[in-house]
Amino acid sequence: MRYLIVLAFICSSFFANAQTKHPDGPFKEFHSNAQLKREGYYKNDKKINVWKEYYDNGQLSEVYVLDDTGKNTGLKREYSKEGVLLKETKNVLDGGLVCSEYDNEGTLLAIYGLREQNNLGRFVWSGDYKEFYKNGVVKIESVYDNNELNGIWKAFDEVGNLAWEVEYLNGYKQGAYKQFYENEEVKLLGLCNSDKKDDEEKHFDTSGKLLKVLKYKRGELKKTKDQEVIEEVLIPEGIVYKQPLFPGCEDALGFSAQNKCNYDHISGFFKSHFNIGKFDVLAPGYETKKIKVNISFRISESGDVNTVRATSDYPKVDEDAIEAIKKLPKFEPGVKRGNPLTVPYSFQFVFLAGGNSK
The missing domain is CATH 3.90.930.1 (Outer Surface Protein A; domain 3)
Structure with missing residues (x-):
């Protein structure tokens, strides 16, 4: 089977840009108590311009800015629930x-x-x-x-x-x-x-x-x-922020080496727990089909993997990808200024299903 996996640390707003398809124009989403949850604009199924997120009490939680192509500009403000x-x-x-x-x-x-x-x-x-x-x-x-x-x-x-x-x-x-x-x-x-x-x-x-x-x-x-x-x-x-570490990455020195160690272990783990072969049925005969699945998850303050999501054009692919990620082992938690924190990750997995992928 031929496949490519790309893992990258992301900000929490990134993956929301790659979820369900949205029509161009203004967008609003609401909390279960009918309070506004987020608002902004979509263009070509991508978030653009100014986006605002709100707590369930109506207080603004964050404002961030994307350019006209959906790329993050880095401009952002975050607020507590008290404003x-x-x-x-x-x-x-x-x-x-x-x-x-x-x-x-x-x-x-x-x-x-x-x-x-x-x-x-x-x-x-x-x-x-x-x-x-x-x-x-x-x-x-x-x-x-x-x-x-x-x-x-x-x-x-x-x-x-x-x-x-x-x-x-x-x-x-x-x-x-x-x-x-x-x-x-x-x-x-x-x-x-x-x-x-x-x-x-x-x-x-x-x-x-x-x-x-x-x-x-x-x-x-x-x-x-x-x-x-x-x-x-x-x-x-002296290090202010330490990223979560996959078991075995504790001795890697520096952010880049630790990031690579995490990449190698997480991607290797996913490949070994996600059965690509079972999806050859999606491309019958000698056809091949490229399948792209976007996966996001969070590593909690205790090092547990949670809030796992996967999106592709095939619900069964999403289901199996989520199950594979849920099997990830407990991480050494991320820390900022001595305090544990939850860290979001995402990766995109692309593989070929069908006759030519064998």
């Missing part, structure tokens, strides 16, 4: 986007840059990242490139004193790390290799005098001669 602005993405002069996030009280939480990836309407973290305490003092400073944390990650205390510096490369800790006293003297200094402590870690007092030296190898602390009890200092985690 508080939680997230806003706007254009900036260099052609990118800047995203501002707020807490449930409307206090600025973080600002970071976004850039479109391969002109496909998908956006990645690229540029400066800043996170703030409630008092407005900078908490974190770092730089992202194509969703990967790179360069010096800095953490500050609530009065603005530098507390940590950690070097990152391609989304993982690689290079020097430093912890500081309030007087800006170095408290400890060490090296990371492939996200793990390696070689010597030096500890100093507030005047800069060396107190002790610990030795690590691939993240493991070597025993000291006098067997003293040592309380290890953990390096704070």
